[in-house]
Amino acid sequence: MSQWLWLIPGAPLLGALIIVLLGGLLRRKYLAIVACCAAAAAFLAVLLAWLAGAASQPMQQTLYTWMTVGDWQPVIGFSLDRLALVMVSVVSGVGLLVHLYSIAFMAEETDQRRYYFFLNLFLAGMLLLVLADNLLLLYLSWELIGLCSYALIGFWHRKPLSANAGRKAFIVTRIGDASLALGIFLLFSQFQELSLTALFTSATAEWETGSQLAILTALLILGGAVGKSAQLPLQVWLPDAMAGPSPVSALLHAATIVTAGVYLIARTYPLFELAPQIQWLVTAIGALTIVYGASAALAQTDFKRILAYSTISQVGYMFLALGCGAYALALFHLTTHAFFKALLFLSAGAVIRASEDEHDIHNLGKLGGHPPLARWSFLIGAASLSGLPFITAGFYSKDAILATTWSAPAGPLLWAFAAFGALLTAIYIFRAYLLVFHGPGPRNSTASLPRSMALPLLVLALLSIVSGFIEFPEGWPGPHLWSAWLEAELGLAIFPSHTITYNLQIIASLLPLAGIGLAFILLRREQVGQPLPLENFLRTGWGFDAFYHATLIRAYLALARLLRAVDALLIQGMLTKMIHGYLAFAVICRQGMERGAIEKALAMMTRGFLAFAIICRQGVERGVLEDSIANLVAGLRFGHMRLSATQNGLLSRYALAVSAGVVFLLGYLLW
Amino acid sequence: MRSTDLISLAPFFLLISGGLTVLMLGIWPQRVSTRSLTAVTMAFLLLSAVATLFWKTPFEMSSMLVIDDMSRLFTLLFMLSAAAIVTISYRYAPTRNEIREEYLSLILFATLGMTMLVTSRNLVSAFVGLEILAVPLYALIAWKREQSAIEGGIKYAVLAGFAAAFFLYGVALAYASAGTLDLVALGSVTTDERLLLSVAVILMLVGIGFKLALVPFHMWAPDIYQAAPAPITALFASIAKIAVLMFLIRLLCLQLQHIWEALLPLLWILAVISMIAGNLLALHQQNLKRLLAYSSIAHLGYILVALAAGTALGRDAAIYYALTYALMNLGVFAVVAAFSLPHQDRQDLKEYRGLGRHYPVLGIAMGVCLLALAGLPPTAGFVAKLLAFGAAIEAGHIMLAIIAVINTALAFYYYLRILVVLYSEEKREQNVTQPSQGTSAIVVVVSLLLVGLGTFPERMLMIIGTF
Amino acid sequence: MIPLSHSLIIAALLFTLGLAVVLLRRELLFILMGLEVMFNGAALTAIAAGQYWDNADGQVLTIFLMTVTAAELVVALILVWLAFDRFKVVRAEALTQLKDDMEGDSS
C-alpha cells in the first residue's frame, strides 16, 4: 500500500487535471461524475490504507526530491501515521459527501468546470497537507488550499461581494502563511532540515523548554494556524467566506481549511511543548474565540453566517484542547465537528436553495415549506453542535474538552469561558433552527431532496450521532478507543480528579439543555418584537409547545421545575438583562470588532498603505525621481540654449572667442 | 633629385598635374562633358593613391617631407576619400551645373594640401600645406554663390585667416626660439628656450584648434557646415580635419614630446570643454548639418581625451579614432548629399522624416554611421572610443574618462533622434532623385568598413602600433 | 644694439593691434586690413629671429608668408566684393543668416 500512498492526494489532483484539460470535451453532467469519482478514489485509497494496516504501522512514500540546494532538500514525500490517518479519513469522507451533494446542488450552474476543478484541487491540497512529511510540502499544500478557497469563495465572481470575500480570505490567510513561512525558515536555519520527524527529534534534543528560539518558532507557526483556522485576531475572513456555494462552505468549515490550523498544531506539538507560554497562548486564543464566535452568532440573521460564527467558536474548542495538551481530544472534536458542521451546512444549503437563495432566517421562517429531510438533519446537526447529552457526538467530544480544561493553568477560568460558550452555542443554534424551521410559514412540505443530496445528509446525520460513541467521557464505562489509539502519537489528556470531572460533566450536560430552553424564550420574545414575559408568550397558545409540555411533563418534572425557576428568574429580569446585555455585547462584537475595530483597523491599514503607495507614486516616483530627471533635462536644455545663443552668426564674436581662447591658453602657461 | 625622390613625390606630382589637366580640359575649345572631367579627376586621384603604395618607407625628402607608414595610410585615405567626394559631387543636385574643371581642380589641390600636411616635417611646409588646403575651401564653400554660401565663405576666409595668423605667429616664435623650422631639430631644444617654444606651440595649437573646431575655437564650424554644399562639408568635416589632426599628432606626440607633456593639462581642459559644449550644442539642434558640426566638435574632444593621456596608447587611440571619424563623417555627409533637394541641402531635421524607410540602402548606411558616431558596437566607433577611454584610464585620468563617458551617453540622445526621424512613418515624398549608384556604393563601402573595422580591428591596430 | 626680445615685443604689439582691429572694426575691409597687420607682426618676428640666429630660414618663412597672404587675401577680397555686389553687404554684422535657430526643437 505504501507505494500507492500518492493516490490519496493524487486521485483528486488527477481529477482536477482531467477536468481542466479535457473538460471542454465533456458534457456538463460528466464533469461532476469525474470529480466524484476522483473523490471516491481518494476515499477508497484511504479505506485501503486502513485495511493495509496503516492504523498500526505508519506508512511512508517518497516520490522525488523537489529541489536540491545543499541541505535544503525537501522531497515530495508522504507519511501516514495515525494522526494523518484520522485526518485523511475525515477529509476524504466529508469531501466525497460534499462532492456527491454538489452534483445536484450545482446542476444548474454554467461554470461547473471551474467549480469541480477547484473542488477537486481543494481536496487534493488538503490531503496533501495532511500527508506531507516535510515542512515545505506542507507549506505548498497550505497555500494550495488557500488558493482554492479563494477561487471557490469567489466562485460567483460577478457579485462583487463574492469576489471581495475570496480575495479577503486569500490575503488574510496569506498573512498567516507568511508567518508560517518564517517559522519554516527559522527551523531550517537552525537545523538544516525540513523533514518533520527529523526536525522534532533535533528540536527536542537541542532546545530547552522555554528557550527563546522555541518560543519564536512556536509563535510563528501559531500565526499560520491562526490565520487558516480563523481564530482571533485573524478570524475576519471566515464570516464573509459564506458568499461561496454551500457545499464549499461545508467543505471549508467542516473538514478542510479551518481545521488545517488545528492539524498543524497537532502535527508540530513537540515544538509547542517546548514553549509552554505559547501553548498557553493557544489556550487563551481558543477560549476567547469560543465566546467571541458564539456571541457573535447569537445576533446573526444570515443563516450561513450563524454557522460560520459557530465554526469559529467550535474551532476555538479545538484550540483550547490543543493548548491544554489534549491533542487527541482536539482531533476528536475536529472529527465530530466535521460531521455535524458539514451536516448543518449541507442542510442549510438545501433549505436556502429550495427558498431561492434566501439567507435571512426570519424570511426563511416566513417562507417555510422546507424539505423535511433538511429539517431533520439540521436538527440532528444542531443537537450535536450544542452537545445534547448522551445522544450526540458533539456531547462526547466537547464534554471531554471541557473536562480537561479544568486541569490546565488558570483552568477554572478557561472552563468558565468554554462552558459559557457551550450555553451560547445551544442558544444560537436552536434560535436559528426554531426561526427557520418553526417559523410562521407552512410547516409540512412534501418537497423531497434529490438523491445525491439526500444521501450525504443521511450519512452525516448518522455519523453526527454515532461517531461519539467510540470515546466515552473520562471515568465513564464504555469504550475509550480514540485516546487509547492515539496515545502513542499524541499522548493522553490530563483530567482533573474524578469527582471534579463528574461534576463538570453534569454541568456540561445541563448547559445545552439550558441553552435550548433559553433559545425558546429568546425566540418568543423576538417574535413578539419587544421583550415580553415568557408567560405571555406561552399564553398566546403555541399548541406545539403545550403538547410537548403535556407529554413530557411526567418524565421531566424536575426539569420542568427547573425551567420554571429559570422562567421566574427571567421574569424578574435578571437573566433577561443579562441576555440583553449579552446581546448588546454580541452586537458590539459584530459592529465593533468586526466592522468596527478590526475591520476599521484593517481598513485604516489598507487605506494608509494605499495612501503611502500614492505618496510614493506622487512624491518619490513623480516628485523626486521624475523631477530630478526633468530637472536634469531642463538643465541640459538650458545649457544648450545658453550655448546656442553664442552661435549668433556674428563674425567678430567668433573671433573674440578665439582670442579669448588664446588668452586663456597663454594665461595657463604664465601661471 | 634621385629616383626615390621622384617615386616619393609621384603622388604630389600626379595631383598637381591632375589639377592642371582638368583645368586644361575645361578650357578645351570643344566642351568636355562633366562626366569625363570627373572621370579624369578620379583617375588621377586613384593613380596617386596607387603611387603611394610604391613608397619605400621611411624616407625623408630634403628635410621637408617625411614619408612613413603613417603618412602613407593617411595619404591613401585622403586620396580615396577625395575620390569618393568627387563621386558624390557628380550627381549632387544643388551644384549640378557648377561642377566643372575649377571645382575638380580645387579638390585636387586641397587634397595636395592635406597630403603635404601629414607628410611635412618642417613648419614652413606644414604652413603652406595648411593654406593649400584652406584657400580652395574658401571658394568651395561659397560655390553656390548664394547669400548664405558667400556669407559662409567670408566667415571662413576671415576666421581661417585669423587662425592662420596665430599659427604663423607661432611658427615664427618657434623659429625665434631655436633658429630652425625643422621639427626634429625643434625637438632637441634645450631647456632655456623651452618657454618660448611652449608659447609658440600654444599659438600653433590655436591655429590647429581652429581647424579642428575645438572649443573655444569652434564657433565657425556650424555656420560653415551649414553653408557649404554637402560634398564639401564631407571634405572638410572628415579628411581636412584629420589631416590637421595628424599634423598635430606628428608635431606634439612624435617630435615635441617634452612640450607635449607640459601641455597635457591644457589638452585635458580643451577635451572636457569641447565634449561638453559640443554635445550640449547638438542636443536640441534642429538643423541636421549644424547638429553634425556640433557632434564633430564633441568627437574632437574625445580624440583629445586620448591625446591628453600622453602615452603611446593614447596616440594610437587618437590615430585610430581619427581614421574612424573620417569614415563616419564621410558616410553621413554622403547620405546628406544624396538626400539633397534640387536646389539646396535638406537642413531641418523634419525634412528627413521617413526617408530611411523609402531608401533602405541610404537609411541603413546612415544608421550604421550614426551608431558608429555614437560609439556603439560592433562599429569602429566603439573600438575607437574603447581605445580612447582606455588610454585615459591607463594614464590615470579617471575623471576625464567618466566625463567622456557621460558625454557619450548624452550624445546618444541626438544621434537616436536623427535615426528615429529617418525611420518614422510619413507619406512618401516625391522630389528626391534616386541616389546615384556611385553614392550608394560609397555609403555601402563606408558602412562595411565601419563595421569591419569594428569587428576586426586587429590589422589596423597592428599597423597603427608600428608608427 | 637691439635685443631680440625688443623686436619680439614690438612684433607682438603689432600683432595685437592687428588683432584689435579685427575685433573692433565692423567693416569687412577693415577686418582684412587687421589681418594683414597681424601677418606682418608675425613676419617681423621671423625677420628679427632670422637676424638673431643668422640664417635664411626666417626670410624664407616671410617670403612664403607673403605669398600665402596674397593668395588668401585675393580670395577673401573677391568674396567680400561678391557680398557687396550681390547683397550690398559691407559690414560684418550683416552676415547673420547662418546662426543657431533659437526656436529650439519641439520633439
Next chain:
Amino acid sequence: MYWLNMLILLPLLGGLLIGLTGRNRTTFAQWAALAVTSAELLIVLGLWWVATPGANGYLYVVRVPWIPTMGIQYLLGMDGISLLLVLLTALLGPVAVLVSWHSIRHNWSTFAALILATQAGIMGVFLALDLVLFYVFWELMLVPMYFLIGLWGHERRLYAAYKFFLFTVTGSLLMLVAILGLYFVHGEQTGIYTFDYFELLHTQLPESSGMWLMLGFFVAFAVKIPLFPVHSWLPDAHTEAPTAGSILLAGLLLKTGTYGLIRFCLPLFPEASAIFAPVGMTLGVIGILYGALLALVQEDMKRLIAYSSISHLGFVVFGIYAWNLQGLNGAVLLMLAHGVTTGAMFALVGMLEERSGTRALTHLGGLLSPLPRLGAMLLLFTLSAMGMPGLANFAGEFLIIAGVFQISVGFAVAGALGIIAGVIYLLWMYQRAMLGEVKKNRAWIDLNLRETVALGILVIAVLWLGLYPVPFLDNVQVPVATLIELNTAAMAGTADALH
C-alpha cells in the same frame, strides 16, 4: 564548440536575412522568424541534453583570438547559470514571435529582424566571457530594443525609448570605464593585458580601487535590473513597448542585470562585494517593497506588471547578496521563473488589449466569463507571480528568503512582507480585470490556437519550474559552489584585514 556560435549567429543572420528579403512579405517573415526562433530553441535543448560540465563548471567554451593587441578575445563560455538563462532566452523567442503575429501590422520583416537581433544580443550577453565582448553584446541588445519601442510602441513611445536607452547606456558606459580600469590594474600587476574573464578572476585588487571598480559594474547592472533609485525607465519602457518588446524586456533584458551581478560583480570583486552586500540587500528590499507599493496604485496593467517586476527583481538581488547556497540558487531560479511568468503576463495583457482596446483596469472587468481560457491562464500566471507553491516563482522566492534568513532575520521578514504585498496587488489586479460584471459588451473571442500554443509553452515551463526544479538546480550547483567559496575566502580576507 561551434554550437555556441550558432546560438548567436543564427538569430543574427536569420534576422538579417528576413530584414533584407522580407519586405512586404509578411507571412514569409512571420514563419521564417518562427522557424529561426524554434530552431534556436531546439539547439539550446540539444545543448542542455548533451551538456557535460568541465572541471571548472563550464560546459562549453569557445576561445578565438579577436584583437590580440589589446588582449581581447572572442571568448564564449557556458556554465550552468548561462545555460539556464540561454534556455530562457530561447524559450521566449518563439513566444515573442507568436504573440506579435497579428498585433504588429506594419513592417513585419523589420520587426522580426529586430526581435531576432535582440535575441542574439541577449544570447551574447549570457555567453560572453571576455569583458569587451560582453560589453559589445550588452550594447548590441539595446539598439534593436530601442527601435522596437520607438517604432512599434504606443503613444509616448519616443519618450520611453529615449529614457530606456539613455538610462541604460549611461550605466553601461560607466561599466566600460570600470572594465578598462580592471584591465589596466590587472595588466600592471601581472604584465598580461587581457580582458579574459578567467584571467581577471585572479586579480588582486587594492581595497579602494576594488570598491570603485565594483561600483562601476554595479551601476550598469543596477540600471538594468532595475534597482530602486534608477528604475524609472522601466515602467515607461514596458508600458510603451509592443507586447513582444515587453516580453523580451521583462523576460530577458532585466535578467542580464542580475546575471551580470552573479557573473561579474561577485566573482571579480569578492572583497568589495562582501563589504557591499548589506547595501545590496537593502537596495533589494527597498526594491521589493517599493515596487509592490507602487504596483498597488497603478491603473495600467502593463505598468502594474512593470512595477511587480521591480519587486521581483529586488528579490533576485536580495538573494544574490545573501550570497549563500539557498540565496544564490533561489536567485537563479527566480530569474527563470520571473522571465517565464512575467513574459506570459505581458503576453496576456497584450492579448487582452487586442481584444478590449485598453489596458486600463478601470475599463476592464468581468472578463472571466466571456474569456474563460484567457482568464484561467492569467490566473495561473498571476498565482505564479505571487509565489503560489507548486508554480514557478515559489521555489525561487522561498529559497531566497530561506537564504536571507540565515543572514538576517529582519531582512527575511521584510522579504516576506513583500510576498504578502505581492498577493494583494496581483489579486486586486486580477479581480478588477477579470471578475465582477462585464463592463463592455462586444464580441469577445477567446484565445485561439496560436495564442494557446504560445502560452502553453510557458504554462509547461511554469509548472515544471514549480514542481520539479531539480534539473535546473542541478546545473547551478557547481557555479554557485564556486561563488560561495569566493565569499568564504573574501570574508576570511576581510577578517584578516581587521585583525
Next chain:
Amino acid sequence: MYEVIFYLTTAIAVIAVGAILVVRHPVHAALYLIISLLALALLFFLLGAPLLAALQVMLYAGAIMVLFLFLIMVMNLRPERGRPLPLPSGWGWPAFLALFLWLELLLLLSRSPSEVVSSTTEVEPKAVGSALFGPYLVVVEAAAVLLLAALVATLYLSRKERP
C-alpha cells in the same frame, strides 16, 4: 643712431596701425596701412633683410594695397554719418582682451633669452635664394600651386553664373 632710427620706425608703424583702429574713412585707413607697411619694410632692412624689405614694398605696398584701394573705390565706401567714434558698441571687452593678450605676450617674450646682438648681421639675398631653391624647393612648388588655386578660385567666383 641705429637704435634711434629703429625705435622711431617702430613708433611710426605702431601709430599708423593704431590709427586704422580709429579712422572713419576706409581710404584713410588704407593709407595708414601703407605707412605702417613701409615702416615695416624699413625695419626689415634694419634687421638685416634687404631682400625682404624690397619685397615688402613691392608686394604689400605695391600689389596688395592696390587691391584694397581698388575695392574701396569699387564699393564706393563712405563713412557713415552721425557716429562719433567708429568703434562699435561693446568695444570694451575686445579691447581689454587685446590688451591683456599683449601683456601676456610681453611677459612671456621678455622671459626669453635676451642676448644683445653684437652687430647688424645681414643675411644675404643669395643665402635666401639658395635656401629657397635648395631644401625648400618642394615648398616653393607647393606655393605655386597655392597661387594657382587662388587664381582658379578667384576666376570662378568672379565669373557670372552659368545659365
